[in-house]
Amino acid sequence: MATIRVTPQEYTYTTYDAGEIERIALRLAGQVGLDDATIEIDVDESTPLARTRIESLDEPVRIHIEGGAMEDPTAPRELSERLTSETIGRLLLRVVDRRSGRFAEAPADEELTLPQLTAWETSCLGRLERLGYDVRPPRRRYHFRTRHGFSDTADAVFDRLWATDELSWADIEAACAETEAAKQPA
Numbered sequence: 001m002a003t004i005r006v007t008p009q010e011y012t013y014t015t016y017d018a019g020e021i022e023r024i025a026l027r028l029a030g031q032v033g034l035d036d037a038t039i040e041i042d043v044d045e046s047t048p049l050a051r052t053r054i055e056s057l058d059e060p061v062r063i064h065i066e067g068g069a070m071e072d073p074t075a076p077r078e079l080s081e082r083l084t085s086e087t088i089g090r091l092l093l094r095v096v097d098r099r100s101g102r103f104a105e106a107p108a109d110e111e112l113t114l115p116q117l118t119a120w121e122t123s124c125l126g127r128l129e130r131l132g133y134d135v136r137p138p139r140r141r142y143h144f145r146t147r148h149g150f151s152d153t154a155d156a157v158f159d160r161l162w163a164t165d166e167l168s169w170a171d172i173e174a175a176c177a178e179t180e181a182a183k184q185p186a
Contacts, residue, residue, distance in 0.1 A: 002029035003038040005060070014045045014067055014077040021070070021084060028089045031131050032096050037061050041088070043070070052091055054109055057098050063091045085133050090124040097124075102168035118147040119161055119175045126162035137162070153182035 004025045006018040021041060029035060038060035050069035055062040069087045072080035097103050097120070106112075112120070122144055125135045141158055148154040157175045164171070 002026055002035050003060075004029065005038070005040045007040070007042050008045070011043075011045050014071070014079070016043065016045060016067070016070070016079045020079060020081070021088075024081065024084050025088050025092075028085065028092055032089070032092050032127075034061070034092055034096065039063070039092070041065060043067060048076075050087075052087060054091055054095060054098075057095055061092075061095055063088070063095075065091075082134050086125070086128065086135055089128045089131075089133060090121050093124040093127055094120065097167060102166070104169070106169040106172070113176075115147045115176045115179070116172055118144055119157075119172050120167070122158060122161040123164055123167045123171075127165060129162075130165075148176075148179035149183045151179075151182050154179045 002025075004022045006021045006025070009018045011018075021043065025039060025041060029037060029039060040060045040062045042055075042062065042064045043066075044064065045067040047066045048068040048071065049066045050071075051066045052069055053064050055064055065087060070079055070084040072078045072083070094109075098106070109117075122140060125137075125140050129135050129137065140162075141155070144158045145154055148157065157179050161167075161171075161175055
């Protein structure tokens with residue numbers, strides 16, 4: 001069973017519950033294949049922004065999440081189980097992908113372009129949906145289109161990425177090249 005550590009343990013700006021975040025992360029770690037990992041989750045509750053980052057792939061796996069990424073959009077300062085699951089799930093799946101060896105050529109996260117990151121996260125969210133999580137596919141398709149173009153090609157690439165269970169960095173590069181080529185005038 002994975003070991004999950006969430007900091008801080010007590011929140012002052014929000015009503016988040018570290019135990020609830022730990023419970024969600026523990027369930028996800030088991031589902032994505034990180035059941036023996038030690039995972040540290042640092043939550044910055046002081047900002048309503050939603051930036052996230054993976055700080056370490058090695059033990060312990062460390063991820064940083066700004067509070068807005070887990071906040072219920074209908075109840076400010078309250079934890080959304082759906083968004084917390086989505087946020088932690090996609091980060092843990094990217095950890096799994098990077099550890100698989102299929103992403104050895106991938107640049108560091110901070111060097112990824114928005115289209116590359118969006119393509120990768122499309123696959124992560126598709127996998128989360130197949131695990132039973134509510135990830136709002138129409139919203140994700142729209143987000144993909146804003147980065148890859150509003151075209152039949154972009155929709156076909158989205159569908160392919162959404163449906164894949166095994167992804168490689170070469171798949172991400174090919175997807176981005178395909179949608180970029182579709183944007184070019186004939």
